[in-house]
Amino acid sequence: DVKVTQSSRYLVKRTGEKVFLECVQDMDHENMFWYRQDPGLGLRLIYFSYDVKMKEKGDIPEGYSVSREKKERFSLILESASTNQTSMYLCASSLSELAKNIQYFGAGTRLSVL
Amino acid sequence: AQSVTQLDSQVPVFEEAPVELRCNYSSSVSVYLFWYVQYPNQGLQLLLKYLSGSTLVKGINGFEAEFNKSQTSFHLRKPSVHISDTAEYFCAVSPYGAGSYQLTFGKGTKLSVIP
Numbered sequence: 001d002v003k004v005t006q007s008s009r010y011l012v013k014r015t016g017e018k019v020f021l022e023c024v025q026d027m028d029h030e031n032m033f034w035y036r037q038d039p040g041l042g043l044r045l046i047y048f049s050y051d052v053k054m055k056e057k058g059d060i061p062e063g064y065s066v067s068r069e070k071k072e073r074f075s076l077i078l079e080s081a082s083t084n085q086t087s088m089y090l091c092a093s094s095l096s097e098l099a100k101n102i103q104y105f106g107a108g109t110r111l112s113v114l
Numbered sequence: 115a116q117s118v119t120q121l122d123s124q125v126p127v128f129e130e131a132p133v134e135l136r137c138n139y140s141s142s143v144s145v146y147l148f149w150y151v152q153y154p155n156q157g158l159q160l161l162l163k164y165l166s167g168s169t170l171v172k173g174i175n176g177f178e179a180e181f182n183k184s185q186t187s188f189h190l191r192k193p194s195v196h197i198s199d200t201a202e203y204f205c206a207v208s209p210y211g212a213g214s215y216q217l218t219f220g221k222g223t224k225l226s227v228i229p
Contacts, residue, residue: 004157031215033215040123040221041221042204042219042220042221042222043158043204043219044219045216045217048215048216050215056215058216090157090158092157092158094215102160102163103158103160103217105150105157105158105159106157107155107156107157108155108156108157
């Protein structure tokens with residue numbers, strides 16, 4: 001089975017802190033994704049990566065950056081956390097460039113910024 | 115660009131009753147279609163997908179969906195729901211073709227099964 005692991009289930013941070021959310025997949029997938037999930041808004045894509053050191057902006061990249069130094073790991077960075085970044089963050093991975101391949105999701109990180 | 119509309123944000127249904135969760139999409143190109151389920155405090159998992167071929171697609175846990183190209187719909191159905199089906203369900207689309215990495219999700223439908 002594909003496993004996508006997010007390092008924390010819950011995080012509480014203060015406004016202005018630098019926050020790292022980590023995601024690791026164990027199936028040698030080329031593509032990795034970071035989504036934000038908010039009630040009534042569904043899932044919105046923040047960034048994705050189709051290869052090591054490659055990244056593309058999604059629909060809502062403002063206030064976020066990403067890092068992919070190794071194929072299995074994709075990090076989401078909040079340079080200076082703000083209260084409007086309080087949300088559930090979901091990481092996903094998929095096998096190839098063809099979108100018909102399934103995206104596999106981690107369990108999510110619920111971030112609260114106080 | 116693609117968009118997905120899930121017509122109902124919440125659907126309550128009694129146990130063992132049938133249910134239909136509605137999904138309509140908009141796209142200028144052909145698409146792949148997906149339904150994902152999210153159980154409380156978990157990530158999303160794939161229920162079923164339509165890539166091509168038969169318009170009736172069967173998925174896990176007794177769910178099925180029918181692709182209707184003329185109505186641009188991909189409604190999810192189950193003939194008899196169980197308490198364990200209580201979850202949030204997301205419809206998603208992606209365009210055909212190379213370079214199509216992304217899924218566009220609907221806003222979700224919360225299914226509540228009442229004992």
